[in-house]
Amino acid sequence: MSATTQLIPARLRSGDLARVASVGLRTRRLRAALSALGIAIGVAAIVAVLGLSSSSQAGLLAEIDQLGTNLLVVTNGQTFTGASATLPLTAPAMIGRIDPVTKVADTGDISSANVYRSPLIPSIDSNALTVDAASLNLLPAVGTRVARGSYLDAATATEPTVVLGAAAAQRLGIDHVYPHARVWLGGMWFYVIGILKPAVLAPEIDGSALVGYAAAKQYLNDTSTINGTLTVGPPTTIYVRAQNSQVNAVDNILARTADPENPSYVDVSQPSAALTARVDAQGAFNGLFLGLGAVALLVGAVGVANIMIISVLERRSEIGLRRALGATRGQIRAQFLSEAILLALLGGAAGVTIGSFATIVYAHTKHWAVVIPTEAWAGGIASAILIGAIAGLLPAIRAARLSPTDALRTV
Amino acid sequence: MSNQPICPPTTPVADTGLAIGDGYRAGGARPAVLELHEVTKTYSSEPPVPALRGVSLTVHAGELVAIVGPSGSGKTTLLHIIGTLDRPTSGTVRIDRIDLAGLDDRQLAALRARSIGFVFQQFFLAEHQTVLDNVADGLLYAGVEVRQRRELAAQALNAVGLADRQHARPTTMSGGQRQRVAIARALVGRPAIVLADEPTGNLDTHTGEQLLELLQELNAQGATIIVITHDHDLANGLHRQVHMRDGLIVFDTSSAPQPAGAGNTTEDQR
Numbered sequence: 001m002s003a004t005t006q007l008i009p010a011r012l013r014s015g016d017l018a019r020v021a022s023v024g025l026r027t028r029r030l031r032a033a034l035s036a037l038g039i040a041i042g043v044a045a046i047v048a049v050l051g052l053s054s055s056s057q058a059g060l061l062a063e064i065d066q067l068g069t070n071l072l073v074v075t076n077g078q079t080f081t082g083a084s085a086t087l088p089l090t091a092p093a094m095i096g097r098i099d100p101v102t103k104v105a106d107t108g109d110i111s112s113a114n115v116y117r118s119p120l121i122p123s124i125d126s127n128a129l130t131v132d133a134a135s136l137n138l139l140p141a142v143g144t145r146v147a148r149g150s151y152l153d154a155a156t157a158t159e160p161t162v163v164l165g166a167a168a169a170q171r172l173g174i175d176h177v178y179p180h181a182r183v184w185l186g187g188m189w190f191y192v193i194g195i196l197k198p199a200v201l202a203p204e205i206d207g208s209a210l211v212g213y214a215a216a217k218q219y220l221n222d223t224s225t226i227n228g229t230l231t232v233g234p235p236t237t238i239y240v241r242a243q244n245s246q247v248n249a250v251d252n253i254l255a256r257t258a259d260p261e262n263p264s265y266v267d268v269s270q271p272s273a274a275l276t277a278r279v280d281a282q283g284a285f286n287g288l289f290l291g292l293g294a295v296a297l298l299v300g301a302v303g304v305a306n307i308m309i310i311s312v313l314e315r316r317s318e319i320g321l322r323r324a325l326g327a328t329r330g331q332i333r334a335q336f337l338s339e340a341i342l343l344a345l346l347g348g349a350a351g352v353t354i355g356s357f358a359t360i361v362y363a364h365t366k367h368w369a370v371v372i373p374t375e376a377w378a379g380g381i382a383s384a385i386l387i388g389a390i391a392g393l394l395p396a397i398r399a400a401r402l403s404p405t406d407a408l409r410t411v
Numbered sequence: 412m413s414n415q416p417i418c419p420p421t422t423p424v425a426d427t428g429l430a431i432g433d434g435y436r437a438g439g440a441r442p443a444v445l446e447l448h449e450v451t452k453t454y455s456s457e458p459p460v461p462a463l464r465g466v467s468l469t470v471h472a473g474e475l476v477a478i479v480g481p482s483g484s485g486k487t488t489l490l491h492i493i494g495t496l497d498r499p500t501s502g503t504v505r506i507d508r509i510d511l512a513g514l515d516d517r518q519l520a521a522l523r524a525r526s527i528g529f530v531f532q533q534f535f536l537a538e539h540q541t542v543l544d545n546v547a548d549g550l551l552y553a554g555v556e557v558r559q560r561r562e563l564a565a566q567a568l569n570a571v572g573l574a575d576r577q578h579a580r581p582t583t584m585s586g587g588q589r590q591r592v593a594i595a596r597a598l599v600g601r602p603a604i605v606l607a608d609e610p611t612g613n614l615d616t617h618t619g620e621q622l623l624e625l626l627q628e629l630n631a632q633g634a635t636i637i638v639i640t641h642d643h644d645l646a647n648g649l650h651r652q653v654h655m656r657d658g659l660i661v662f663d664t665s666s667a668p669q670p671a672g673a674g675n676t677t678e679d680q681r
Contacts, residue, residue, distance in 0.1 A: 007518040010554025326524020326552035
């Protein structure tokens with residue numbers, strides 16, 4: 001029969017599908033909002049966790065960038081016998097001759113000396129502070145500044161004066177520089193002329209009391225001998241700044257330059273690389289919060305499925321009417337499936353908005369750059385759509401299975 | 412409700428866009444739009460319930476038929492089978508010259524979208540939509556684009572006398588007006604058959620009478636209308652009455668086609 005072959009159901013246009021899919025949401029707004037809330041919370045948690053950790057990492061990396069990633073630190077390593085090696089006295093000067101090196105500064109650990117607030121403090125209470133001889137150009141090389149007072153200069157470096165690292169000043173109970181401020185250092189009074197700000201890339205400076213090399217030689221017996229002549233003590237740590245593009249090249253030749261005879265006695269490190277690695281490792285804690293977000297999403301999905309099943313039961317007459325108007329089972333199924341997806345999508349969009357807003361506000365208070373990773377918001381939206389589809393599948397199939405006569409009978 | 416003309420006489424029938432079978436009226440016998448032959452329907456419960464026990468009925472284009480019977484007479488089952496919402500246990504059903512036996516579920520849906528308009532006792536209007544959109548939804552599954560749906564809906568509303576209430580919500584309307592909206596929705600696709608299930612069931616007597624006038628008028632414009640009712644007053648106002656009892660047709664006022672031409676709405680009543 002030719003007429004039979006013409007009986008092909010018309011396709012529901014996408015605009016019409018969107019309209020019928022939103023019927024339930026438009027007529028029962030509060031219920032739709034509440035059932036979308038679960039998904040919104042889950043997506044918001046996921047977006048906020050990923051956004052906050054990314055923003056915090058970006059903040060730290062920006063800070064590290066500002067301090068410079070071109071700092072290389074040369075320290076004395078160990079000899080083959082396990083004893084502490086000594087860097088040659090000439091090492092800083094040799095390193096300074098490497099072309100891409102822009103700054104070289106050094107400190108020499110004076111292990112024989114300790115620093116105390118006064119001679120009355122028991123010598124065992126050393127507060128884990130060290131005493132170091134420091135070169136005059138130390139501060140720009142390690143990337144810190146003087147918080148109070150001033151740093152050593154050519155004059156004060158020869159006198160019993162001391163500059164305290166940030167932590168050292170705190171542990172000694174000296175928060176500002178005043179005339180006659182002094183500490184008991186190596187068995188005599190040293191006058192405090194300055195306090196440093198924290199040195200992020202060289203935290204060992206923070207716990208140090210810094211004196212001039214000349215003063216160390218004169219008052220603390222920090223000496224070494226070259227060609228039979230007594231001179232200042234050897235450096236133990238050399239801070240090297242290189243041109244950014246040449247950091248790796250400098251890194252490769254630094255040990256040989258510092259101690260050409262025994263390059264293996266020299267340790268070279270890049271503190272910014274270690275910090276960056278630590279920042280990356282912080283992300284490991286996110287797993288817990290992401291898990292919580294996933295649980296919220298799951299609960300949200302159950303909520304959507306529940307609401308859709310109730311909706312199908314309540315809207316039997318609408319389903320019956322639509323079948324009477326000529327809707328196929330597939331069109332009814334598509335309507336309810338689309339409604340569930342739309343519901344979840346609204347929840348997901350709200351969640352992304354809330355999560356992003358939380359990230360923006362928190363990052364702003366911390367002065368971080370706002371970073372919301374693509375996988376966070378796109379993943380949030382995609383998981384919402386997936387959840388809507390899964391949660392809506394069963395109710396949609398039930399709606400489509402309903403026979404038109406049964407659907408119309410119930411009212 | 413006022414007694415204003417539902418369809419102003421100055422408006423030519425064709426302009427309402429609702430007349431079907433204009434060609435049929437030109438002359439000759441009107442074609443059958445509904446043919447039932449020995450249709451039975453038994454619900455498979457324990458014990459099985461025979462709702463229809465061999466119904467044969469032919470309705471021609473342009474007829475206005477009442478199917479009357481008490482509760483349990485099988486008239487709702489018959490409505491479902493005529494409306495292709497349910498399939499008979501045996502017998503043949505042809506709508507618009509198409510035998511339903513060979514059709515699958517999707518084809519039946521397409522047939523409903525194209526050839527059958529429903530009017531329900533409970534109206535089934537969407538409260539969140541305007542009257543115009545409610546009527547336009549009558550064509551939602553017929554593949555008509557939204558602008559054209561609204562144009563046709565406006566014409567259908569004009570035909571039922573609600574041209575000025577297009578943008579009202581059904582909740583602001585009286586029962587009679589709502590049923591007119593539902594009738595407009597059934598008519599908007601110019602179906603071969605309009606099936607009305609107890610259309611006056613939720614209306615008071617006066618409103619019911621006005622609705623009857625409307626049905627007669629629409630029929631006069633060419634629509635084929637089958638009214639299922641237990642209300643004998645309503646049935647008596649229609650050209651042809653088919654009485655049912657216990658799943659059988661016990662009385663049919665017409666065994667021959669009774670065309671209803673424009674203007675002679677009562678002549679054919681016997």
